[in-house]
Amino acid sequence: TEWNVSLWGQRRAFTEHVxxxxxxxxxxxxxxxxxxxxxxxxxxxxxNLDGISIGAFEMAQFCAGYHRDKNPxxxxxxxxxxxxxxxxxxxxxxxxxxxxxxxxxxxxxxxARLLMTSPMPQYNxxxxxxxxxxxxxxxxxxxxxxxxxGELMESVGAVPTSVTSSExxxxxxxxxVDTVAFAQHAxxxxxxxxxxxxxxxxxxxxxxxxxxxxxxxxYDALPEDHRAALxxxxxxxxxxxxxxYAELLQRWDAVLEERGVERITIPDEELSSLAENAAxxxxxxxxxxxxxxxxxxxxxxxxxxxxxxxxxxx
Amino acid sequence: xxxLLDGVDIFxxxxxxxxxxxxxxxxxVRVAFAAAFVGMLGLCIYFMQRQGFDRGLVTAIKLAGQVxxxxxxxxxxxxxxxxxxxGYLAYYAGLTRALFEAAKRWVGWLPGGLGVATVFATAGFxxxxxxxxxxxxxxARIAIPEMLKMNYDKAFAAGVVAAGGTLASLIPPSAIxxxxxxxxxxxxxxxxxxxxxxxxxxxxxxAGLVIGLAKTRKNLGPPVTGFTWGERFASLPGAIxxxxxxxxxxxxxxxxGEDGAWATPTEAGALGAFVVLIMALWKGMxxxxxxxxxxxxxxxxxxxxxxxxxVLIYVRFLxxxxxxxxxxxxxxxxxxxxxLVLLMILGAYVILGMFMDAIGMxxxxxxxxxxxxxxxxxxxxxxxxxxxxxxxxxxxxxxFGIIVxxxxxxxxxxxxxxxNCFVVAGVAQDSKLPISVQDVxxxxxxxxxADVATVAVLIAFPGxxxxxxxxx
Amino acid sequence: xxxxxxxxxDDSTLSRLDRALLKLESSLNLVGGIVIFLLVxxxxxxxxxxxxxxxxxxxxVDWTEQLMALFAFLGLAYCQREGGHIRMDIVVSRLHGxxxxxxxxxxxxxxxxxxxxxxYGTWFHFQRSFDLNAPNFSRDSSIDIxxxxxxxxxxxxxxxxxxWLRLVLQLWGYWRALRTGEDKPVAVPxxxxxxxxxxxxxxxxxxxxxxx
Ligand code: NA
Ligand code: NA
Numbered sequence: 001t002e003w004n005v006s007l008w009g010q011r012r013a014f015t016e017h018v019x020x021x022x023x024x025x026x027x028x029x030x031x032x033x034x035x036x037x038x039x040x041x042x043x044x045x046x047x048n049l050d051g052i053s054i055g056a057f058e059m060a061q062f063c064a065g066y067h068r069d070k071n072p073x074x075x076x077x078x079x080x081x082x083x084x085x086x087x088x089x090x091x092x093x094x095x096x097x098x099x100x101x102x103x104x105x106x107x108x109x110x111x112a113r114l115l116m117t118s119p120m121p122q123y124n125x126x127x128x129x130x131x132x133x134x135x136x137x138x139x140x141x142x143x144x145x146x147x148x149x150g151e152l153m154e155s156v157g158a159v160p161t162s163v164t165s166s167e168x169x170x171x172x173x174x175x176x177v178d179t180v181a182f183a184q185h186a187x188x189x190x191x192x193x194x195x196x197x198x199x200x201x202x203x204x205x206x207x208x209x210x211x212x213x214x215x216x217x218x219y220d221a222l223p224e225d226h227r228a229a230l231x232x233x234x235x236x237x238x239x240x241x242x243x244x245y246a247e248l249l250q251r252w253d254a255v256l257e258e259r260g261v262e263r264i265t266i267p268d269e270e271l272s273s274l275a276e277n278a279a280x281x282x283x284x285x286x287x288x289x290x291x292x293x294x295x296x297x298x299x300x301x302x303x304x305x306x307x308x309x310x311x312x313x314x
Numbered sequence: 315x316x317x318l319l320d321g322v323d324i325f326x327x328x329x330x331x332x333x334x335x336x337x338x339x340x341x342x343v344r345v346a347f348a349a350a351f352v353g354m355l356g357l358c359i360y361f362m363q364r365q366g367f368d369r370g371l372v373t374a375i376k377l378a379g380q381v382x383x384x385x386x387x388x389x390x391x392x393x394x395x396x397x398x399x400x401g402y403l404a405y406y407a408g409l410t411r412a413l414f415e416a417a418k419r420w421v422g423w424l425p426g427g428l429g430v431a432t433v434f435a436t437a438g439f440x441x442x443x444x445x446x447x448x449x450x451x452x453x454a455r456i457a458i459p460e461m462l463k464m465n466y467d468k469a470f471a472a473g474v475v476a477a478g479g480t481l482a483s484l485i486p487p488s489a490i491x492x493x494x495x496x497x498x499x500x501x502x503x504x505x506x507x508x509x510x511x512x513x514x515x516x517x518x519x520x521a522g523l524v525i526g527l528a529k530t531r532k533n534l535g536p537p538v539t540g541f542t543w544g545e546r547f548a549s550l551p552g553a554i555x556x557x558x559x560x561x562x563x564x565x566x567x568x569x570x571g572e573d574g575a576w577a578t579p580t581e582a583g584a585l586g587a588f589v590v591l592i593m594a595l596w597k598g599m600x601x602x603x604x605x606x607x608x609x610x611x612x613x614x615x616x617x618x619x620x621x622x623x624x625v626l627i628y629v630r631f632l633x634x635x636x637x638x639x640x641x642x643x644x645x646x647x648x649x650x651x652x653x654l655v656l657l658m659i660l661g662a663y664v665i666l667g668m669f670m671d672a673i674g675m676x677x678x679x680x681x682x683x684x685x686x687x688x689x690x691x692x693x694x695x696x697x698x699x700x701x702x703x704x705x706x707x708x709x710x711x712x713x714f715g716i717i718v719x720x721x722x723x724x725x726x727x728x729x730x731x732x733x734n735c736f737v738v739a740g741v742a743q744d745s746k747l748p749i750s751v752q753d754v755x756x757x758x759x760x761x762x763x764a765d766v767a768t769v770a771v772l773i774a775f776p777g778x779x780x781x782x783x784x785x786x
Numbered sequence: 787x788x789x790x791x792x793x794x795x796d797d798s799t800l801s802r803l804d805r806a807l808l809k810l811e812s813s814l815n816l817v818g819g820i821v822i823f824l825l826v827x828x829x830x831x832x833x834x835x836x837x838x839x840x841x842x843x844x845x846x847v848d849w850t851e852q853l854m855a856l857f858a859f860l861g862l863a864y865c866q867r868e869g870g871h872i873r874m875d876i877v878v879s880r881l882h883g884x885x886x887x888x889x890x891x892x893x894x895x896x897x898x899x900x901x902x903x904x905x906y907g908t909w910f911h912f913q914r915s916f917d918l919n920a921p922n923f924s925r926d927s928s929i930d931i932x933x934x935x936x937x938x939x940x941x942x943x944x945x946x947x948x949x950w951l952r953l954v955l956q957l958w959g960y961w962r963a964l965r966t967g968e969d970k971p972v973a974v975p976x977x978x979x980x981x982x983x984x985x986x987x988x989x990x991x992x993x994x995x996x997x998x
Binding site: 609623737750 | 812815816818819820822823825826827829830832833837847850851852854855857858859860861862864865866868870871872873877878879889890892893896897899900901903904906907908909910911938939942946
Binding site for chain 1: 840845
């Protein structure tokens with residue numbers, strides 16, 4: 001068996017688990033089941049679900065926030081201020097939501113089967129100029145943040161400003177925006193950290209959810225042993241991802257140090273007032289998704305209970 | 315059918331189909347559609363081999379059907395019609411003619427005077443236009459008729475306009491430099507600054523070439539003499555608005571007030587178009603003329619976007635056939651001097667550029683060549699001392715960007731597919747001038763030589779590229 | 787700077803259909819041009835809104851990307867009608883009479899085949915983004931402010947379908963020329979002969995001088 005896998009950009013922390021998975025599967029099947037991993041050659045990043053649905057390739061990565069209407073069920077994981085704080089928690093809540101029948105039906109429309117997540121840490125702001133260490137100072141701040149995070153920033157008077165991620169560096173360097181919200185690896189690869197004066201280490205306003213999916217027909221057509229090898233490789237791949245990202249976070253600390261970027265801690269009482277602002281966004285999501293026929297409250301509660309269980313378990 | 319297809323491997327198929335593309339283009343099939351046809355055929359073969367005839371056909375059609383919308387709606391490309399519109403509006407504002415007139419009066423006395431004037435006028439216009447195709451189109455209307463009236467060789471007249479147009483892509487603003495910066499994720503502002511001096515060097519080399527040609531070839535065309543100093547100075551005010559537009563664009567990107575810069579480079583292009591529009595209205599442009607400008611800009615835009623998505627359907631097939639991957643493996647496996655590898659990559663660009671348009675070529679190759687060049691230089695974190703080319707990876711990215719864009723531009727004037735030459739011939743035919751595509755290619759040939767010399771200068775003296783961006 | 791079309795007309799059915807389709811094509815192309823213009827205005831609004839009122843256009847990038855589908859595709863068929871899509875005429879320019887019409891016919895046939903496939907392919911692309919039962923009929927949306935993508939995706943098969951009609955007309959036109967062997971068929975872009983080019987040269991160029 002030979003599978004085509006569609007990713008985008010370049011090989012990075014965000015795609016390491018796919019490489020690990022491919023190697024593990026090839027090894028377990030004695031080289032009979034191989035994967036060709038392509039970065040952008042097979043599809044654009046926003047079309048990966050389309051490619052899966054038409055059977056152009058067998059495995060792909062995408063982010064729910066790129067196209068919320070394609071995958072409404074998993075956008076629950078992108079709500080601002082969900083309370084997730086570690087990558088392990090992100091994995092636990094993601095996989096719980098992926099296993100819910102409503103989510104599987106939602107992705108089933110694309111002939112897609114959710115295999116595993118690509119856990120992203122919470123986004124945080126880097127900014128230029130005087131540190132903005134209280135919500136009052138967010139008033140009038142131009143911020144590059146999309147979707148729910150942008151909405152949340154707007155609720156405290158910030159101005160979401162529309163620039164592409166690849167223009168983020170230029171926009172911040174030129175002062176077109178004051179701050180940019182990304183996960184650490186994106187701040188590194190889009191180089192926004194190079195010109196930052198400060199970084200909010202505990203704002204944690206939310207993140208994007210980026211699953212790896214496989215084409216259902218291709219999955220069902222796998223010989224028994226190949227399918228078993230694929231399923232068995234998931235846990236190891238996720239563990240590899242977590243270990244690798246932990247190294248990246250250590251490098252992140254070193255980069256902050258080296259470039260003299262100030263760490264900003266937002267006081268707890270301010271964070272809880274931000275969480276209050278997020279509550280109506282959550283309620284609106286539940287109402288809107290329920291009207292589409294999704295068991296939205298159930299998915300939302302699933303996230304909260306899984307989070308609580310995961311914390312109790314540790 | 316399936317048995318027939320099962321016998322061949324897809325890499326061989328991709329080579330055969332590339333040959334078929336060449337044949338289709340040669341027999342006169344519109345390039346965008348020839349590329350789309352071959353890409354579609356390749357996808358059909360690929361998926362029929364994997365999924366059988368019926369399912370494979372459907373998959374291939376659906377897959378190719380994604381490309382036109384998804385590749386035409388990327389934000390970075392939104393600059394292209396804006397820059398085209400600037401070109402047409404500037405024409406109606408009389409800016410281009412004033413510029414050409416001033417250049418004629420100041421440098422027309424040189425050997426091959428109207429040719430030299432065309433080079434400097436296109437260089438000046440390049441400072442407001444970001445698209446070399448549009449620049450060539452505009453000057454084909456202004457400069458070629460004047461040169462023909464003065465009995466200039468028609469191939470030369472067309473060639474100098476086709477080549478002069480390419481200056482627009484180095485001298486900022488430049489759509490293709492923005493696209494490069496976005497593909498390789500580098501500072502757009504620094505790349506645009508980096509193009510300025512190489513663009514000027516290019517213009518000087520072109521001018522030198524025209525003078526040389528005029529001295530060695532008898533029937534090239536006469537100099538224009540007899541302008542008084544009074545007439546020369548009288549021509550300047552007409553050219554000043556260009557300087558004003560240049561000022562607006564540079565100011566809005568680079569001026570930092572208390573509240574930061576005014577615009578991103580993408581937005582600055584639109585500001586420039588707006589200023590030129592105001593000028594054109596002020597010069598008394600009528601609705602009929604604005605309508606013509608919009609019609610022409612929309613037609614040229616549809617043509618360029620068809621090229622982009624048509625070529626990218628073909629590129630999508632190459633992606634499945636893994637041609638780019640094989641190239642990357644090949645390059646990184648070489649054990650030879652980095653400069654030799656660089657020259658080989660540039661040589662490959664010349665060959666690819668014969669068949670592809672500049673943007674398609676960059677989109678296809680940069681994902682492969684850019685990491686290879688950065689690795690060749692010593693990796694992303696290399697110091698100047700440890701690097702192969704004596705520069706940091708950021709400097710290397712800027713340097714390679716300018717060289718690659720110059721290469722891509724050079725391909726706009728080489729047969730069989732040279733967009734600038736097609737456009738010049740198209741405008742000439744539209745204006746009922748007796749100039750064929752072959753004439754334009756013939757006239758552009760010496761400028762190909764000049765471009766090769768420019769690239770050699772840029773490789774030998776990276777400081778020409780890196781000095782200006784090092785100041786910000 | 788209007789392009790004078792080299793397409794001949796008479797009162798045959800073919801020519802009447804050609805002109806009827808041209809009306810549609812040129813109005814769509816004009817809409818494309820106006821959208822380019824609006825894009826410029828929106829960028830200016832975004833810059834000044836941000837700079838002066840700290841109020842940029844919300845979802846500016848998303849809106850730009852949606853508008854791009856309009857100017858990228860609305861001029862597609864018009865461009866073909868005017869003979870504006872780029873090609874190599876190194877071989878074609880040496881052909882005459884029936885051989886020329888045959889070469890043109892074949893060339894249009896290749897375009898028609900790929901356009902037919904693309905009408906289907908882009909229609910499927912639209913269909914995946916469209917759902918009568920979803921809010922705003924939307925099954926695909928933009929990254930920042932969740933604009934539905936189906937209107938932009940619908941433009942593409944519609945524009946390609948109009949191009950398809952144009953190609954069928956041209957196929958018919960070249961086929962008729964191939965049968966009659968005439969020198970100047972209607973409804974297809976003609977290569978201009980050098981004599982008439984030369985006589986009109988002076989007038990067109992001086993006419994353009996007056997424009998500026
Ligand atoms: Na330029
Ligand atoms: Na070429």
